[in-house]
Amino acid sequence: SGKRIRPSLIFFSGWKEEGHIDPKLVKLAAIIEIIHLATLVHDDIMDGADLRRNRETVSKKWGSAAAVLLGDALFSHAVFLSTQFPTTEVCQKVSESMRQVCTGEILQTMQRGDPNIDLKTYDKVINLKTAELFWISCHLAAHLVSDDEAYVKAAGEYGRHLGIAFQIYDDLTDLFGAQEKIGKTLGTDIATGKATLPLILMRDRLPEKEAQMLRDTLSGDCEADIPFWLNKLREMGIFEEVRQTVFEEIGKACAAIEPFKQQPRAQYLLTLSELLRNQALILQSEVP
Numbered sequence: 019s020g021k022r023i024r025p026s027l028i029f030f031s032g033w034k035e036e037g038h039i040d041p042k043l044v045k046l047a048a049i050i051e052i053i054h055l056a057t058l059v060h061d062d063i064m065d066g067a068d069l070r071r072n073r074e075t076v077s078k079k080w081g082s083a084a085a086v087l088l089g090d091a092l093f094s095h096a097v098f099l100s101t102q103f104p105t106t107e108v109c110q111k112v113s114e115s116m117r118q119v120c121t122g123e124i125l126q127t128m129q130r131g132d133p134n135i136d137l138k139t140y141d142k143v144i145n146l147k148t149a150e151l152f153w154i155s156c157h158l159a160a161h162l163v164s165d166d167e168a169y170v171k172a173a174g175e176y177g178r179h180l181g182i183a184f185q186i187y188d189d190l191t192d193l194f195g196a197q198e199k200i201g202k203t204l205g206t207d208i209a210t211g212k213a214t215l216p217l218i219l220m221r222d223r224l225p226e227k228e229a230q231m232l233r234d235t236l237s238g239d240c241e242a243d244i245p246f247w248l249n250k251l252r253e254m255g256i257f258e259e260v261r262q263t264v265f266e267e268i269g270k271a272c273a274a275i276e277p278f279k280q281q282p283r284a285q286y287l288l289t290l291s292e293l294l295r296n297q298a299l300i301l302q303s304e305v306p
Contacts, residue, residue: 021049027287028050034283054094064210115154123285126212129213145178148188149182152184153177154177160283175274178271179270187301189214190257193248210238216256261301265295
């Protein structure tokens with residue numbers, strides 16, 4: 019299960035015509051989705067999450083040791099599949115992106131519990147751990163089917179900005195989503211000391227006494243009172259501001275692919291950005 023948004027980005031970026039199935043894109047989609055699954059398995063260990071896609075996480079059901087090994091096995095298989103292309107460029111690009119994603123995960127892990135993380139560091143983390151896989155999905159798919167370097171570059175830019183928007187939206191759902199709809203444990207970012215955009219904005223605007231309370235919560239020096247902080251976020255209007263940031267990144271993604279909007283592949287890509295925009299709009303109705 020899952021949204022499979024990265025395979026969708028691959029198939030749309032490399033779209034040729036109705037009914038045409040390119041085996042190269044199918045294999046690339048499998049590679050990227052396997053890498054993504056590996057990161058989710060590892061993420062759930064570090065977050066202590068019990069649910070993923072409305073099912074028990076691997077770490078919850080089988081323990082952290084088995085989950086670590088499964089994540090490693092998935093990464094290894096993705097590299098193996100990437101060696102099966104006639105050119106080494108795919109394997110090289112996939113390996114580089116895997117390294118970037120892992121770098122982002124390491125940076126986020128090192129910053130976990132740091133109550134003073136700034137926006138620059140947050141931006142770097144989401145560029146590495148999320149936007150990178152969106153970029154490689156669009157870039158490599160476009161490269162495999164097109165000699166138009168301008169389109170390949172534009173597709174990659176579209177993917178990167180959509181990835182940033184997607185991660186910020188995901189950070190919102192952790193705080194404002196309905197657990198039965200989102201399908202994963204909510205409030206884990208506060209409980210595990212992960213300072214996301216909504217929490218950083220709130221911290222910097224709270225009175226000093228409450229700001230220190232939030233810092234102590236994120237650093238693990240006091241128990242996380244999740245309902246209290248959710249109410250604070252709502253009172254301060256943080257939700258709408260962060261949602262607007264999602265819309266801005268979606269706008270940048272659409273602008274990148276705009277010169278090619280007459281092509282069916284670009285039109286299909288734009289349906290994904292519209293889907294994310296609609297999801298962000300729906301999320302508003304779930305805020306009490």
